[in-house]
Amino acid sequence: MDINAAHSLKRAVLTAAHRIGLFLAMATICLPGLWIVLSSLRPTVEIMAKPPVWIPRELSFDAYVAMFSGVGQGGIPVLDYFRNSLIISVTSTVIALAIGMAGGYAFARYRFRWKTSIFLGFMLTRTVPGIALSLPLFFVYAKLGIIDTHFGLIMAYVALNVPFTVWLIDGFFRQVPKDLAEAAQIDGCTRWQAFWQVEFPLARPGIASAGIFAFLISWNEFALASQLTRSTNSKTLPVGLLDYTAEFTIDWRGMCALAVVMIVPALTLTFIVQKHLVSGLTSGAVKG
Amino acid sequence: MAGRPDGGTTRSREAKSGFLKPWKLPAPFLLLLPTFIVLAAVVVIPLLLSLYSSFTPFRLTRPDTIWTFIGLRNYERLFTDWDFWVAFGRTVLLLTFALNLEMILGLGLAMLVEKATRGQRILRTIMMFPMMFSPVLVGFQFKFMFNDNVGLINNALQSLGLTDRAIPWLIDGTLAFIAILVAEIWSSTAVFAIFILAGLMAMPREPLEAARVDGCTPWQTFRYVTWPFVMPFAFIAMTIRSLDIARAYDIVKIMTDGGPAKRTEILWTLIARTGYSDARMGLANAMAYFAIFLSILFTVIFFRKLAQARSQIGAEW
Numbered sequence: 004m005d006i007n008a009a010h011s012l013k014r015a016v017l018t019a020a021h022r023i024g025l026f027l028a029m030a031t032i033c034l035p036g037l038w039i040v041l042s043s044l045r046p047t048v049e050i051m052a053k054p055p056v057w058i059p060r061e062l063s064f065d066a067y068v069a070m071f072s073g074v075g076q077g078g079i080p081v082l083d084y085f086r087n088s089l090i091i092s093v094t095s096t097v098i099a100l101a102i103g104m105a106g107g108y109a110f111a112r113y114r115f116r117w118k119t120s121i122f123l124g125f126m127l128t129r130t131v132p133g134i135a136l137s138l139p140l141f142f143v144y145a146k147l148g149i150i151d152t153h154f155g156l157i158m159a160y161v162a163l164n165v166p167f168t169v170w171l172i173d174g175f176f177r178q179v180p181k182d183l184a185e186a187a188q189i190d191g192c193t194r195w196q197a198f199w200q201v202e203f204p205l206a207r208p209g210i211a212s213a214g215i216f217a218f219l220i221s222w223n224e225f226a227l228a229s230q231l232t233r234s235t236n237s238k239t240l241p242v243g244l245l246d247y248t249a250e251f252t253i254d255w256r257g258m259c260a261l262a263v264v265m266i267v268p269a270l271t272l273t274f275i276v277q278k279h280l281v282s283g284l285t286s287g288a289v290k291g
Numbered sequence: 292m293a294g295r296p297d298g299g300t301t302r303s304r305e306a307k308s309g310f311l312k313p314w315k316l317p318a319p320f321l322l323l324l325p326t327f328i329v330l331a332a333v334v335v336i337p338l339l340l341s342l343y344s345s346f347t348p349f350r351l352t353r354p355d356t357i358w359t360f361i362g363l364r365n366y367e368r369l370f371t372d373w374d375f376w377v378a379f380g381r382t383v384l385l386l387t388f389a390l391n392l393e394m395i396l397g398l399g400l401a402m403l404v405e406k407a408t409r410g411q412r413i414l415r416t417i418m419m420f421p422m423m424f425s426p427v428l429v430g431f432q433f434k435f436m437f438n439d440n441v442g443l444i445n446n447a448l449q450s451l452g453l454t455d456r457a458i459p460w461l462i463d464g465t466l467a468f469i470a471i472l473v474a475e476i477w478s479s480t481a482v483f484a485i486f487i488l489a490g491l492m493a494m495p496r497e498p499l500e501a502a503r504v505d506g507c508t509p510w511q512t513f514r515y516v517t518w519p520f521v522m523p524f525a526f527i528a529m530t531i532r533s534l535d536i537a538r539a540y541d542i543v544k545i546m547t548d549g550g551p552a553k554r555t556e557i558l559w560t561l562i563a564r565t566g567y568s569d570a571r572m573g574l575a576n577a578m579a580y581f582a583i584f585l586s587i588l589f590t591v592i593f594f595r596k597l598a599q600a601r602s603q604i605g606a607e608w
Contacts, residue, residue, distance in 0.1 A: 025403045029417050035432050035477065036420065038443055042435070055446035102325040109322035123594075125326065128334045130533075130586040134540050134559045135579035138566045139337035139344070142351075162333030165326055223425030225541045226559075230567065241427040241541075255435055262428050269423040274416065 036266070043067070043259035050255050066260035081261065083235040084243035091153055091239060092221040095160035099217045102161070103168025104210065108198070110169065111176035122169075129166040133226030141230050151233040159227050164217040171216065175209030176202065215272045222269060240265050338583075345576035352570050365577040374553065375561065375578065379585075382558040385468070385539060386589065389475045390532060394525060396476065397483025404484070405491045415488070422481045430545030433474035437461055437546075464554030467547050471555060474542050483528045490524030491517070519600075526597040533589035558582045 042050055043066050045059040070081050109115075110122060140159060141150070149155040179202050187197040203210075225241040232238045240261070247258040345365055349357045369375050404414045421429070436443040437460035448454050461467050494517070502512045540559035543549065549556035549564065559582060566575030 021403065021406055025407060025414070028400055028403060029414070031477075032417060032420055032481075035436060036424075038436065039432055051441055053440075055441075055450065057450070102329060105322040106326040109319040113319040113322075115317070115319045121323070125330065127587060127590070128330050130590050131334060131338065131583050132540065132559055132579075132586055134563050135341075135582050136334065136337065138562070138572060138576055138579055139341035140333070141567075142344070142572065143337050143340065158329075158333055162329050165329055169326060219423070223427070225425065225427045225544075226563075229544075230563075241425050244427055244431060255441070258431060259435070262431065265425060265428060266423060269425070273419060273423045 039259045039262050043256060043263050045256070047254075047256050066256045067264075070257060070260050070264075079243060079246040079257075079261075080235050081240075081243065081264065084238055084240045085264070087153065087232075087235075087237050088222060088239040091156050091160065091237070092218050094153075095157045095164065095221050096214050096218045098157070098161045099164035099168050100210065100214050102165050103172050103213065103217075106165070106169040107172030107174075108176055108202075110173040112181070125166045125169060128162070133163075133224070134230075137227050137230040140227070144231060150231055151237050153237055155231055156228060156237060156239070159231065160221040160224065163224070163227075164220055167220070168213045168217055171213040172206070172210055175206045175213070178209070179205045215275065218272060219269055222265075341576040341579060344573050345580060347573045348571075349573040349576075350570050351567075351572055356573075361573075365574050368574065369577055369581070374556070377553075378556045378558050378561045379581065381468075381556065382539070382582075382585070385472065385475070385557060388472055389479070389539075390529065392472075392476050393480045393483050393532070394529070396480045397528070398487055398521075398525070400480060400484040401487035401491060404488060415485075418484050418488075419481050421478050422485075424478060426478065426541035427545055429474050429478040430542040433470060433477070433542075434461065434546045437470045461547055462551055464551070467551075467555045471539075471543055471546055474546065475539060478542070479532060482532055483525065486524040486528040487521050490521040494520050523597060523600040526593055526600055529593040530590060530597060533586065533593055558585070 041059065044062045044064070045056075046061065046063065046065070049056045049059060070079065106125075110118065136159075144150045144155050183201050183205070184194075184197045187201045188194060192200065223241060224239075228239045228242050229245075232242055244258060244261055244265070247254045247261065344357060346362060347357050347359055348361055348365075400418065404411065404418060407414055424432070435441075437445075439445055439457045439459045439462065442460070444460065445457050448458065459466065460470050498516050498520075499512065502516050507515070539557060540563070543555060543557055543560050544563070547555045549560040558578070562575050562578045562582060565571050565578060
């Protein structure tokens with residue numbers, strides 16, 4: 004009886020500790036984001052108030068209205084930045100996916116010499132920090148005259164994303180049994196048809212998540228974009244965020260609003276993709 | 292005697308390679324060609340160019356200086372440049388702290404979530420939340436929160452009565468380093484957590500039960516059963532993190548820009564400053580090569596650990 008009571012007490016304490024730990028961890032993760040959203044909705048006076056105002060007295064969308072109302076009214080050219088970000092991210096993702104599919108298929112289905120070394124070589128190109136790469140790229144792009152163009156950034160992002168798309172797609176194709184494509188070929192498909200009608204549909208969820216992964220990297224990239232863009236012609240949102248910082252002052256509310264605009268597409272896409280992403284990365288790397 | 296099985300395998304290999312070779316040019320070569328072209332054009336050739344220019348006194352403002360060859364003088368200057376070594380040391384320190392703490396916290400987080408009986412899906416989604424934030428956003432967000440005047444942290448500390456003065460988070464060198472570390476850890480612990488969680492969930496139940504039957508303490512079970520199994524997943528996360536470790540540039544650039552007075556300068560902010568603000572491209576490229584070697588070193592270390600851990604848990608993978 005006594006042992007039972009002690010045991011159940013111990014169990015209750017453990018459960019409570021687990022709950023509290025979980026709650027604290029989740030709160031730490033969520034709090035910064037919630038704080039940004041809240042700050043974007045309250046007037047600047049409240050943000051700057053001393054002593055701090057914890058419960059907002061009024062909420063308004065003024066910051067968003069000001070942001071989208073153009074350069075003259077204290078806004079920044081957000082629409083231009085948004086358009087640039089979208090064009091550059093989507094185009095580079097599509098190209099990186101096409102190239103990654105070819106490469107990933109080669110790694111998953113064929114045996115050839117130096118396979119492991121080539122794979123490692125691809126991965127090593129990804130170790131070059133963006134800022135280190137930006138120095139020579141800046142020089143080359145300046146010579147070619149493609150600084151501050153969509154084309155230049157798209158090229159850079161394709162190269163940035165290709166190693167990862169190859170890795171992920173390789174993993175997903177390996178999960179598709181080889182026999183299926185062989186069976187289709189015995190039934191009279193060409194290799195090309197077998198690929199598109201059997202293997203591609205099976206690997207599609209994985210390929211889609213590789214695409215979203217690539218999109219997020221392009222959407223969030225800063226080090227290259229900050230050096231290779233100059234004006235509204237090609238500036239992307241992460242670079243545009245800096246428009247809110249002047250020499251000594253920062254428009255916190257405006258920045259928070261732009262941050263929310265940036266995070267919403269990323270948030271939505273990541274929710275869609277999360278499951279496949281982990282399985283893809285682990286199968287590609289663990290089964291090696 | 293030995294001829295028969297041999298002949299069998301040769302025939303099946305022939306059949307297979309016949310099946311795999313419908314084109315005249317080797318198919319894998321054609322399929323990999325686009326990857327090679329893109330990586331060569333955007334990464335390899337520019338890097339060779341920057342390797343060359345690290346042997347010149349190249350300045351963006353005087354383009355013809357690229358033809359002056361000065362040998363290893365840029366590298367010599369690096370070895371005697373105190374600022375550079377301080378930044379280098381600080382970068383290694385930041386990486387070491389960040390990666391280790393992220394690993395421990397990620398492990399803790401993954402185990403908390405794995406133990407939860409209800410709402411696991413929602414918990415997993417929340418856990419991945421910071422991964423969606425652009426590093427620039429993370430930097431800005433923590434700059435806002437650590438602001439000595441209007442920041443959330445100081446406001447909270449003052450409201451709770453823990454301190455009555457504004458702590459200069461981003462102005463004092465050590466405190467700024469801690470603030471940057473916090474931002475780094477907040478943004479990337481999720482990477483470790485999701486991989487370790489994937490490992491925990493893929494883990495078979497039998498060894499755990501066997502350990503309990505044999506009378507292992509929870510700590511022993513964790514140390515000798517769970518951890519060896521989860522380790523490869525942790526090293527995948529390490530490898531990925533070491534690949535994109537240059538995120539630190541974005542965060543530091545926004546939060547302190549290497550300041551105040553270079554007290555939080557890391558390798559990458561120093562490179563950007565030397566290359567663009569001071570326009571000394573040659574010297575900056577020499578520094579960049581150091582940064583690249585640092586990245587490759589970290590990646591190779593984790594790759595080898597991954598291979599080790601993989602062979603340790605055996606062939607069923």
